[in-house]
Amino acid sequence: EKSYLSHKYGFSNIEIKKDEGGYYTEVGMRDVWDIPALRGNQPETIGYPTQKPEALVEKLAHLLTGVDDTIADFCCGGGTTPAVAQRLGRRWIACDQSRVAVAITADRLTRQVEEQTGKILPVPDFTVEHWGIYEVRRLSDAPSDQFRAFVLRAFGAVVESVEEHEAGIHGYKGAIPVWVGEPGQTKAVTATDVQAFANAIRKTLRYKQDNLRDGIMLAWAFRRDAMEAADRLRRLEQTDLNFIRLDMIRIDSPRFREHVTALTTDHADYENFLTFVQPPKVEAGYK
Ligand SMILES: C[S@@+](CC[C@H](N)C(=O)[O-])C[C@H]1O[C@@H](n2cnc3c(N)ncnc32)[C@H](O)[C@@H]1O
Known part of the structure; x- marks a missing residue:
């Protein structure tokens, strides 16, 4: 990985390179990556609980895959992995047991592709399948x-x-x-x-x-x-x-998508929409 230098002087026997971030040398990758957690005001934040930063997935994608390779995330949550894969020109497969997560991911990818293509293509080139028993x-x-x-x-x-x-x-x-x-x-x-x-x-x-x-x-x-x-x-x-x-x-209607889009705002009410755990019932009495 790149290790940035404050200046390029005083180093011998190492190759010093330069990019938009400044002077750097190539060093072996450390086993602890310092990637800040998402904050609420970052543009990529969609408010999905446990959403991961794109920088993390991007680093992995660059390390492990090339263009046109396929990246799969079987617990995709808010769709960070497919969003990065799509942006980097990888193919992708995304799954989640939560239909809401699938809908949020589909919405995120649709908007991202629309931004990329300027809505020239009416439908992004992916399909969504809902498997389950909630017919x-x-x-x-x-x-x-x-x-x-x-x-x-x-x-x-x-x-x-x-x-x-x-x-x-x-x-x-x-x-x-x-x-x-x-x-x-x-x-x-x-x-x-x-x-x-x-x-x-x-x-x-x-x-x-x-x-x-x-x-x-x-x-x-x-x-x-x-x-x-x-x-x-x-x-x-x-x-x-x-x-x-x-x-x-x-689930595949515009109304559902509107509902999901409304959730991916600052006022996301995921508490009532995504239930990961049951709250305990507490009842206190006295004798
Ligand atoms: C930590 S979140 C993933 C967050 C995601 N990386 C992001 O950036 O938004 C974990 C996801 O795994 C899903 N999940 C948990 N158990 C699963 C299972 N057995 N099969 C598929 N999805 C599962 C949950 O519904 C949840 O959306």
Whole structure:
């Protein structure tokens, strides 16, 4: 690697070279590389948690590959490796178990290629394949408990035990009780569902001890009488139920890309979008 010198005088028996960085000599590569971690204000920062600096991948790419060689990263995250490979004229393969990571990578590469080609080519020369079992039909045909567990995990909530399910609470987001509707998209939430959830909330420790009465209901659709029931509970019993409507967005649609692009800004809300770990449920009581 290059070892830069502050001047070129006083050295004998070593070849001194020069580039845009100044005078340098060629030295054996050290086994510790000093590459600063990414900061939020750098142009390459997309906000992906654990994103690595391009300089690191670039160094490896130059060391280990030549133009037209193929670089593969099977845990590509925010797509640093393919982005560098693309820029350096290497072929690349990128995979990730997270569909969101794949979508973010595809978006990063699309924008990079568009910048390179000035949008002359309408589509960058790569294909994206989504392998997995989250097809719409499988989701709506799933048994209720599987569907609920899937939705709760995606929402970053902890799935509750069967006993709690029977008592009318399906999970907890932090300490807030969560209820999830049926898998079928035609089954809208009714006033009876809302009232039953409010009753279940009244039996929780946080209601009994701290008088906390809020809850979250996630479902494909809410009937008008459900909304009226929630209004009544808010007015008469100070019980605050938040309705969150589930939405089906095709992963290869412009809408999904917009969503991902909005995430790759300073205000990226990855906390709610990428769930790597489940938060623990903590409930404290006293006797
Ligand atoms: C440290 S991040 C990679 C960050 C990436 N180098 C960047 O600069 O953005 C690790 C990635 O590995 C993915 N991952 C973890 N286990 C995996 C597996 N078994 N198969 C594929 N991807 C996996 C995670 O989803 C995560 O996106």
